[in-house]
Amino acid sequence: MRVFDARVAATSGLRSRIVLAGEFDGAAVATFDGVVKQLDVHDYVTVDFAGVTFIDSAGLRALIRLQQGAEAVGGTVRLANVDEHIRRVLTVAGLDETLNVF
Numbered sequence: 001m002r003v004f005d006a007r008v009a010a011t012s013g014l015r016s017r018i019v020l021a022g023e024f025d026g027a028a029v030a031t032f033d034g035v036v037k038q039l040d041v042h043d044y045v046t047v048d049f050a051g052v053t054f055i056d057s058a059g060l061r062a063l064i065r066l067q068q069g070a071e072a073v074g075g076t077v078r079l080a081n082v083d084e085h086i087r088r089v090l091t092v093a094g095l096d097e098t099l100n101v102f
Contacts, residue, residue: 004025004032005022006034009048016039017045026058033065036069044076045066055089
């Protein structure tokens with residue numbers, strides 16, 4: 001089990017980048033939500049998944065909330081550096097296109 005970490009890596013105007021590492025599960029959601037709250041606005045957010053080893057339904061719900069917040073102000077969320085295992089979970093959940101996985 002790898003401890004979850006989330007941090008804002010960059011913010012430029014309306015664009016932000018959040019870097020995640022570890023297991024994105026129910027125990028990690030409060031940390032993720034705290035990082036999201038650090039953003040003044042979240043129009044265009046890239047979430048870097050390079051260090052994510054696992055995601056469950058709680059992590060998926062947190063991403064959906066982030067996407068809904070971005071859409072409310074005309075923005076979008078993109079997921080970067082998503083490995084095949086995480087991509088498969090997103091695909092099965094029907095979120096791979098909604099969240100712009102690349």
